[in-house]
Amino acid sequence: MPNPLNLIRNFSIIAHIDHGKSTLADRLIQRTGGLTDREMTHGQMLDNMEIEQERGITIKAQTVRLKWKAADGQTYTLNLMDTPGHVDFAYEVSRSLAACEGALLVVDAAQGVEAQTLANVYQSIEYDHEIVPVINKIDLPAAEPEKVRHEIEDIIGLDASDAVLASAKSGIGIDEILQAIVDKVPAPKGDASAPLKAMLVDSWYDPYLGVVVLVRVMEGVLKKGQQIKFMQAGTTHLVDRVGCMTPKIEQLNDLGPGEIGFITAQIKEISEARVGDTITDAKRPAAAALPGFKEVQPVVFCGLFPTDAAEFEKLRDSLYKLRLNDASFSFEMETSAALGFGFRCGFLGLLHLEIIQERLTREYDLDLITTAPSVVYKMHLSHSKNEEAKTIELHNPADMPDPNRIESIEEPWIEATIYTPDEYLGGILKLCQDRRGIQKELTYVGGRAQLKYELPLNEVVFDFYDRLKSISKGYASFDYAQVGHREGDLVKMSILVNEEPVDALSMIVHRGTAEARGRGMCERLKDLIPRHLFKIPIQAAIGGKVIARETISAMRKDVTAKCYGGDATRKRKLLDKQKKGKAKMREYGSVSIPQEAFIAALRMGDEG
Template structure:
């Protein structure tokens, strides 16, 4: 029997990385008897990936249903959505928030409001949520709850006078948090007799059950054995299992309006289940889909190549398995003269790239070389003899068309919000200026500056985040969203070793920064490539124009060693002969660039 609407509360937890979101979720599960102390095998129960636990981040949205008997004697059904906090997963967060009526805003009592908290709170406000501020970690010696309350009011504009003071680790204030959820978050709305309308919040692959789909029912009832239709995908499926997580799996017969649970329907690929899709009854469909659905597009692209060429098939298989569980990244084969066969992969952002790379290395035991990440450029080409004028998207710098045909290139731009303590403000403003940033705003919140900059995404994907963290000793927090594309004076910079272009090292750069970037690259390669018996020029070039050059001197054999005394012309003759031999050798000799040199040259953050 479905729970009455007035006894359901759907909420998510919004917080910056490391503000105690997952620990609070653990405490709520314990307090409501979802799991016993003995069953809590590790902290952060909802973060079940090894990387999630290690880094203290949430990558996949998770849900748990809790039963709580409140002070008014009623037993409420609480559906908690544990959402990712990072900007790369912003679309997933927006769908998870759309499935809730309220949110707990968790802020660290020692650190205050951070950039990511802000981005997700504004999303939550857009969804018209009731937001309950929770000030966590009040047992820390550095905790300043009153200052944080003032900051929440000043920065976000929320009334924090009745914020709940808690410490998830010490178990302080958990009862007050549960009471605030019941009393302050409104119940969901819905009509059990209307045609079925449910939102697909998330999906993942289970080796035993196939694809497990997380759903929030808006109207109607979702029953086991029903024939359902996915409106955006246009596919129909038979539901074979309905249930919820407590956090252990519990099977149910149906999910009513306002409820959150999961379904399985013998679907083999996550790609068929798109986040934000509307699920409806195939026989009695809803008139229109739920708003807000969009296709997730990769933003950052890079090449992944196995260090050992024999691992190519293993890498293909591993990417296929990962894609079963994460439909938001794409991959296609590519080959490089220097690195052999590999894959061009598209990701939602830099953290997503890092996670996929780390999972490939750990879970599938692969050794990888990653080329420098690049973004998607829009090229407007003029017509030539054989081809009409056209607009193309460029993912790989090596595929750049003939420069004479390019009328203009557009690159993606972002708006970044950076929070930084006052003493580190100078270097960070300089960093943003150096990366072609346009300052939009600078305000102060307590002792911290809030800076808003518009920046080209190309300049951010390289090593911006590492620089930001090292300049601010880890205190700066950074969040961004895309604001469209703009025309830029962009050129392809090629690296030539012994006058041969190395495709894996080519990149698209802004003309203004090309010389510095090129000089840095050739200097680094000079140190990395071993000396040969002939001298090797290393050049950075734009088109036919060389903008930076270094030369690796030749190893010399002392051919005059056997000449002691005698006429100097004998020595000169031998040296001339050696010179000719070296020139010939350089003509036919090939330069072997060791893999380590590639890895070091492509490694980010060492400019």
């Protein structure tokens, strides 16, 4: 029997990275008896992946159903959604927030409000959520709860006079948080007799059950044995298991309005269960799908190649296995003259790229080379004799069409919000200026500056985040949202080694920064490529024009060592013979570029 609506509370936790979100989720689970101390095998119980626990970040949304006896003597069902905090997973966060009626806003008492907190809290306010502020880590020596309380009021505009003061690590204020959820978060609405309408919040692959689908029921009842239809995908499935996580798996007969749980329906491919889809009854469907669904598009692309060509099949199998659990990641085969066979992969952003790469290295024991990340460019082509004018999307700089046919190139832009302590402002402004940024606003809140900049994504995907962190000694926080494509003066820069183009090192750059980028790449390759018996020129070129050049001098064998005494013409003759040999060698010799040189050159990111 579904729970009465007035005894259900659905909420998520919003926080910046490392403000104690997962630790707080642990304490709430323990306090409500979801797990005993003995069952808490590790901290951050909702972060299942090794990388999540190590880095202290949440990558996959998780849900847990808790029972709590409130001050009024009633037992409430609390559904906690633990969402990712990072901008790469913004769409998943938006669906998780759409499944809730309220949110806990967790702010570190020592660090205050930061960029990601802001981005997610505004999204939460858009969904008309009731937000409960929680000031965490109040037991730290550097904690300033009163200052943070004012920050929440000044920056976000929320009344924080009754914010709960807590320390998730020490267990302070946990009961007060649970009571605040019951008192402030509204109960869900929904009609159990209406046609079924449920939102697909997330899905993951289980080797025994197939695809497990996390759902929030809006209207109607979802039962075991029911024939359901995914409205966006257009597929029908038979529900064979209904349940919830407490966080242990608990099987149920049905899920009613306002409830959050999971179903399995013998779905084999995770791509069939897309986040944000609407689930309805196949026999008695709902009139319209739930709003907000969109296809997740990869934003950043790069090539992944095995260091050892023999591991290609292993890499392919590993990518297919990873794809089982992550439908937002795409890949297709590509070949490179320098690196051999590999895959061109699409990611939601840089963190997503880093996580996939790390999982391939760790879980599948692969040694990989990653080419420089690039973004999706829109090319407007003029019509030629055989073809009419058209627009194409370019993911790989090596596939760039003939420059004579290109009328214009558009690149993606983002709006970045940066929070930084005042003393680092100068360096950050210079960094944004160097990356072709357009300043939109600069405001002060307390002793910290809030910067809004529009930047080309191409300039951010290299090492912008690392540079920002090093300039600000780790204190600046950064968040961004896409603002569409804009036209730019972009060119393809090729790298030639011994007058042969190296496709893996070609990149699309802005004409204004091409020379500096090309010079940096040539200088780095000069140090990385070993010397040969002949001179090797390394050039950066745009079309037929060389914009930078370095030369690796030849190794010289001392051919005159055997001459002792005698006429100078003997030595001259030997040196001339050597010179001719070197010229011939340069003509026919091939330059072997070691793998380490590629890896180091591709990791260079950006000169600055």
